[in-house]
Amino acid sequence: MLQIYNTLTKRKEEFIPKNPPNVTIYVCGPTVYDYFHIGNARSFIMGDIVRRYLEYKGFNVKYVMNITDVDDKIIRKSIEQEVPSGKVAEEFANAFLEDALKLKMKPADVFPRATEHIEDIVELISKIEEKGSAYNVDGNVFYDVSKFNGYGKLSGKKIEDLESGSRVEINVEKKNPLDFSLWKKAKEGEPFWESPWGKGRPGWHIECSAMSTKHLGETIDIHAGGNDLIFPHHENEIAQSEAATGHQFVKYWIHFGFLNIQNEKMSKSLGNFFTAREILKKYSAQTIRLLFSQTHYGGPLNFSEELIQSAQKGLEKINNLAERIEREMNSNSNDDAEIDFDYKKYYSEFESAMDDNFNSPQAAAAIFDFVRDFNRFIADNENLPLNNFKSAKEYLQKTAQDVLGILDFSELTISSNSFDEGLIDLLIELRNNSKEKKDYSTADNIRNELANLNIVLEDGKAGTTYKLPSSHIDDIEESVLKLIGSIRMEAKSKKDFTSADLIRDKLSELGYIIQDSKDGFLIKRN
RNA sequence: GGCGGCGUGGCCAAGCGGUCUAAGGCGAAGGUCUGCAAAACCUUUAUUCAUCGGUUCGAAUCCGAUCGCCGCCUCCA
Known part of the structure; x- marks a missing residue:
């Protein structure tokens, strides 16, 4: 039984999708104004692992990751570089897709972009307006937080608390400082789209509500993203979507912990970041993935060179066995019956770890246990039947390769390459x-x-x-x-x-x- | 100010009421194998879980206090 910690209810809950065996997942993707950093990569990779494990469990997953391709930062960059904002977005969206592949992320079924869903967004805003939860001030449309009585349910905040200690920018147009933009009126030189409220562009939160609904339906099973999105982003998504549809927006909210550098959150604004690109020049995707897998997704991960190197060493252990298995599969012709080895035990260790709120550190431990014990098994049994190696390969493929993505048999160095061995x-x-x-x-x-x-x-x-x-x-x-x-x-x-x-x-x-x-x-x- | 998280061996990190004298990875020490290595395996490396109290037959796990670190409340994965 799979249990997931749900940010909304603050407890672990049994995972029951709305329409089994189908599962819908929406993960907040990048805003494409620059290369994404290794901290962003952690969320994307952990989302990928969640998706892969659900597939391992036999669910039919539809996985959507948005690409935010219009926003203040993109516009700022386009002004700095004197190129159209669409060009900036295109460049970094492509870079994102490339790097995501290099990180061994399974491509999402859909990578919807905000600018390609303006119609859906406008439609959704109109719907919210019709229900009386939005107001238009001279071409700027705001969401009226006071109309949604569940506001704060995800982040555990009370409207009063937020108002009092708020550092929210004062905007005379807003009725309440917590109200947020659904539609932003275009300023001179900014990209814009036509709408019932005039020329403008969507606010940040609305695209996720619109695209999630469009591609996955009004109620989705899992919505995931980094911890810093809980408030205000996800809180606002709930407010918008539920105001519009009257239905629960998301069944299970999953949030990923930060990747820190010297105990501080890695972020663009602090400048303490490494891009995933840079790291990929020095370390393999598998190394990065093992490093991430060895820490629970919800907690902080203090990134350092030392840490990634220790992951690299650990990976070698798995790769060495995989290579050994590959070599045997190429040369071994012992067709005796398979000798008993308790493969099942390691599957169930792996599964019960992952079933417990995607406890990947424990799942990785199961794989390491398997590697150790199978190596010993080989040492204890000379000339093992080929079928044993087949079963061992299958185990590593299903767990390390297909779920965690920390191994790739097709990339092992002993196999095919152009060099004449x-x-x-x-x-x-x-x-x-x-x-x-x-x-x-x-x-x-x-x-x-x-x-x-x-x-x-x-x-x-x-x-x-x-x-x-x-x-x-x-x-x-x-x-x-x-x-x-x-x-x-x-x-x-x-x-x-x-x-x-x-x-x-x-x-x-x-x-x-x-x-x-x-x-x-x-x-x-x- | 409001809300939330964290503190487990030299480093990283699971465990969240009994099976914990605490998994797994890295590191270190010794050993087996080897001409020597490497790989692999074996053994050793926390009677203890920030501190102090409390609840309980029983606590790393629950409660309270204290100390330390971090995050959200503004764009952020």
Whole structure:
């Protein structure tokens, strides 16, 4: 039974969607005036994990994430850069979509944009006006908070408290300082749309109400976003939508904790941020996702270089097993019956963790338990039947890959790439020959040189295996060829012509021609 | 001023009334394997959960107070 902590009721509740097995989810997406930062990424990724887990549970999820493409910040930027606001929005919306993919987020079923829903927005505002919950002051339309008696139910605030301590900007047009804009009258030079109230653009909150309703219906199952959206954004969405429809807007509200830097909220205004782009240059999506998974979504996460590195180390452990499994699947032909291993136990650990309000840290722990125990199982059972590896792969795929997104079998370094791995095999053969001759200095030299190229050799019972670096494969080919050539030179200088000839023959088998010259050698592709 | 969150080992972090002498990751120490490594595995690394009181047969978990940190109330994921 899945339980979700609902911000609205402030307790964990059993998740019962309105129309099972369908589930509707709306997550507040980015305002596209700049690249999004790693703190924003946390919300998007945790939303993605929520979605993926519901799919794992067999629900048919419709997932919507809005893109706010008209607002004050975008307009400000467009003025600064002297380009139309639509251009600014387009540029950063594209960047967002690219980065979201790089972060392994499953694309939303719909990424609605405010500017493409002006009609729906106008219609919704009119409806609110008809119900008497909005008023028009000279082309500015405001929501009348006093008409909605549930105002404050999400954020736990009382109207009086808000009014007294308020830092709300004083606006003489508003009846009440808490009233907020539904439609903003266009100022000189601002983008605008025609409306019954004149030229203008939508207020911030109304787009979510309009687009959510349009794509998911009047009552949606889950609405999620960062903690800072509880008030006023989500509170206002409820007020608008419920005033218009008379129905409950959202069944379950989920809010994500902040990502902090040195214990302070990461934010554009404080300037203490890293963009997701920057971080992705140094760390993989899987690393970032594991880091996020290892903290509960609701709490704060104090981001640091040290922390992300420890996640990276942890990830290697999972990847190492995945690679081992992949290697076995390629070479193992033991078709004996599967030996007993309690896969079920790890599925149920994973599920009961995720069922408890998406407790991803505990779910990750279940995966680590599995990795440890399965590694041990391999060690204890020589020549395991292939089916065991299949089952293990299935476990990792369903949990680590499909739900948390911290693993991708198709990206493992041992699998396909353009680099000719025969070259590595040749080096391994040369190294093994040296080892047999107890020429450890040559053997170690080969290993060290490869290590410098981020190619790791590991001697195992069944022979030597290797791991390739995940990127820049092309540059490496040249370095590897140079290494092979210099080994051959050394062999020649020692009059070890057997080795030298072996190298030349093997290279030609791989399609390379090595030519000796006075001062060295030249290797060409045949 | 109003509202809310947090404080668990060297670091990160689950646990939220008994199975907790507290999961998992990182780190550290020792060991197995290895020519040496790497990987993997094994062992060790919190009788204690900010502090002080209280409730309870029983508390890291509930209540109160104190100290410290953070957030929202203005754009913000």
